Amino acid sequence: MLLSMKETILVVGGGIAGMETAVQLKALGLTPVIVEKNSSLGGHVAQWNRLFPDMTPASKVLEPYDEALKEVDIYTDTEIASINSLQKEYAAVLSNGKTLRCKAVVFATGFKLFEAEKKEEYGYGIYDRVITNRDLERWFDTRSDERVPAKPAAIGFVHCVGSRDVKAGNSQCSKVCCITAIKQAIEMKELFPDTEIYCFYMDLRLFGKKYEDFYINAQRDYGIHFIRGRVSEVAETIDGRVQVKAEDTLSGKPVKVKLDLLVLMSGIVCDRANNELARSVSLPLDEDGFFRSLDNIAGVTRTDRKGLFLAGTCSGPKTVPETLAEARSAALQVYQYLKAKKK
Amino acid sequence: MDFGFSLSPSSAIELDTLDSALYRKLCRIEPGARTCIACGSCSATCTAAEHSGMSVRKLLLGLQRGRKAEVERMLSNCMLCGKCTMVCPRGINTRRVILTVCRLYDNVEGTL
Numbered sequence: 001m002l003l004s005m006k007e008t009i010l011v012v013g014g015g016i017a018g019m020e021t022a023v024q025l026k027a028l029g030l031t032p033v034i035v036e037k038n039s040s041l042g043g044h045v046a047q048w049n050r051l052f053p054d055m056t057p058a059s060k061v062l063e064p065y066d067e068a069l070k071e072v073d074i075y076t077d078t079e080i081a082s083i084n085s086l087q088k089e090y091a092a093v094l095s096n097g098k099t100l101r102c103k104a105v106v107f108a109t110g111f112k113l114f115e116a117e118k119k120e121e122y123g124y125g126i127y128d129r130v131i132t133n134r135d136l137e138r139w140f141d142t143r144s145d146e147r148v149p150a151k152p153a154a155i156g157f158v159h160c161v162g163s164r165d166v167k168a169g170n171s172q173c174s175k176v177c178c179i180t181a182i183k184q185a186i187e188m189k190e191l192f193p194d195t196e197i198y199c200f201y202m203d204l205r206l207f208g209k210k211y212e213d214f215y216i217n218a219q220r221d222y223g224i225h226f227i228r229g230r231v232s233e234v235a236e237t238i239d240g241r242v243q244v245k246a247e248d249t250l251s252g253k254p255v256k257v258k259l260d261l262l263v264l265m266s267g268i269v270c271d272r273a274n275n276e277l278a279r280s281v282s283l284p285l286d287e288d289g290f291f292r293s294l295d296n297i298a299g300v301t302r303t304d305r306k307g308l309f310l311a312g313t314c315s316g317p318k319t320v321p322e323t324l325a326e327a328r329s330a331a332l333q334v335y336q337y338l339k340a341k342k343k
Numbered sequence: 344m345d346f347g348f349s350l351s352p353s354s355a356i357e358l359d360t361l362d363s364a365l366y367r368k369l370c371r372i373e374p375g376a377r378t379c380i381a382c383g384s385c386s387a388t389c390t391a392a393e394h395s396g397m398s399v400r401k402l403l404l405g406l407q408r409g410r411k412a413e414v415e416r417m418l419s420n421c422m423l424c425g426k427c428t429m430v431c432p433r434g435i436n437t438r439r440v441i442l443t444v445c446r447l448y449d450n451v452e453g454t455l
Contacts (some may be wrong), residue, residue, distance in 0.1 A: 154359060197357065216433070219377045223370065225358075225407070228381070248356055250381050250404055255360035 006031055007103040008200060009334055010092050012080055012277070015043020016061065016320060017312025017327045018108035024067045024331030025106075026065040032339070033073045033100060035080060035092075041065065043110055049140035052176075053210040053322055054181040061320065088283075090307060103341075104307040104334045105281070107291060108327065109274045111313040114162030114170065122158060122264055123234040129242045130234065130262045132161075133177070136184055152260035153196050155188055156244050157181045158231045163267030172288045174267030175317040178204050179211045180217045181265050187223040197224045200231045200246050208319060221255040223293050227255060234262060268317035283308055291315045301330040309333055354368060357433035361409035368447055369440065376440050377431045379403045384439055395420035399427050399437045402444070418445060 009025050011018045014036030020031035040046070040310045041062075047056040081096040083105065092100045116124035116132045123130045131139075131147050139145045159181055163174035178201065179185050185197050203224070206212045229317040237243050241258050247257040269287030278285055283305055284292040292316045294302040311330035312323040370377050379400060386398035397420040405414040418441065427437040 014362060091400075216378050220374050227358075233455060248408070251356060251408055253353040256355055 005060065007338060008033055008099055008101065010035065010083075010090070010102040010105045012105065013043070013108035013110055013312075014038070014041035014074065014076070015108060015110045015312065016045050017110065017314075017323050017330075018106070019045075019065045019069060019092075020324050020327035021106050021108055021311045021331050022072050023065070024328050025334060026072055026223055028331060028335045030335065031073075033070075033102070034075070035078050035100075036074065036076045037079045039077050040071075041074065044113070045320065047134060047137060049137045050183070050187070052179045053208065053214045055183070055187075059316070080277055083277065085281060087163075103224060103338060104309060106309045106311050106314050106330050106334060107274075107277075107283075107293075107314050108311040108312040109271060109277075111268045111290075111317065112271040112273075114168070114174075114269045116161055116264045116266045118168060119161055120265070121233045122161065122231065122262075122309045123236070123242065127234065127236045127242050127262075128240060129260060130264065131235075132264045132266045133180055133184065134266065136263050141189065147261070149260045152188075152192060154196045154198070154257065154259045155185075155192075155261045155263065156231075156242075156257065156259045157185055157197070157263045157265060159204075159265050160230065160242075160265050161264040162269060164202065169211060170267065170269050170288065172267070172317065173205060175205070175207075176319055177265040178206055178269055179208065181263075182211075182214055182224075182302075184204075184219055184263065185224045186214075186222055190226065191225060196223075198244075198259070199224060199226050200229060200244070202228070229255065244342055245339070246333075268313060271314070274314065279309060281305060286316075290314070299334050301326055307337065356408050362411075363407055363409055365444070365447055366403075366406035367410065369443055372443050373436070373440050375433070375435045376403060378435060380433060381410055382432060384430040384432060388430045389418045390424060390426065397421055397449045399440065401430075402441070406444070413435070415448060418448070 008031045011022050011032050011034045014034045018034055022034050027031040045058050051058055052255050081093040089101055089103050090105055100193050104193050113134055126310045128147055159177055162168045162170055181199055189197055205216050227248055229249045231244050231246045233245050235243050241260055242262050243258050246255050281304055286292045291310050292302055293300045309330045311327040368421040381400050383400055386392050386400055389397050391397040397417050402414050402417050421441050431437055
């Protein structure tokens, strides 16, 4: 039985984690309010074309939220100026001047995609034939990007760009790039069957349901070449292509290849823009810069601060289904928390 | 003129110019060969490996990288016992791969 609670819950961030949390809070009889800094909801998923491993259109994941969030208060183009801890609740001051009193706060502030230009040796923003995974998704949507040639003879994918890279400040594995590279490689091979496609990887981490099958398909049915070795540098050739250098670690020899398009798999990294917000409510950050959960097994969506909860990639790299599951879990945690408080 | 040193040829693999025709032919007949993940089970179990350097993993990689002579040397050491087929986690019929490669060498190269 639902408790009769009309308490306001602040949900910071309107990506899939925030939206799903709000939908579930609403269903539990609470009053969620979403505050989103961008002009529309949907976060990173809204910038993606199709999702692994079933090639689901990203728009299909977002579609139901229009209806489901109809009765939820949403502030877009709005940031949190500050959150103050009162005796029994929190008061959030929004950038639009409003103050919101709420019983709990769910942080669903998400992640940032690693800025590929920081790995200067890969030439993003320098060479015309180098793009990122996000650029390619946009190209799938729009088919307009002058960096993507009409008939590429060879395409390369660089895994772990900015991930598992201590010097780039991100020691963590971004988790979703291996499978995203394989998805995008297959999509390109379907569009350009005669194109040679090379994936340069350090390890392939295909942990999820159907991921390994996806990999086997990419190898066997699409003939995508997997080269074990991290790309060390990219250079432009005289005819405007790019030459990639790596070590073929399985052969123990240096390897070179000229490509018409190079796709950098920028990884999920923490969004440092949230640091100030976290500090204002004494929410600890992990060494990797993501929000710190109460623990990493049973308390992923909880924090060591009363009334503050986490959902989605603000606590670390996650897939879409993991994020959704976590959002539902966070909503339940909020509900349990309020219920215990009422007693 | 002797400068007291000499240049050795580059050992770099150039993926766009190397000759992998044999590998592509093999994959048309045995698509499973493409699914090798270089785990090394085949070499670890191979009776001939210890004394001869035979390795199905290296054989497949050698074909992809155009190292035909090296592959040929390895093939001559295989006793076709099929232990590698038993242990392959990808279910590649490695024994048949070896026989296919031998047949391809026969047709294409006239060797073996």
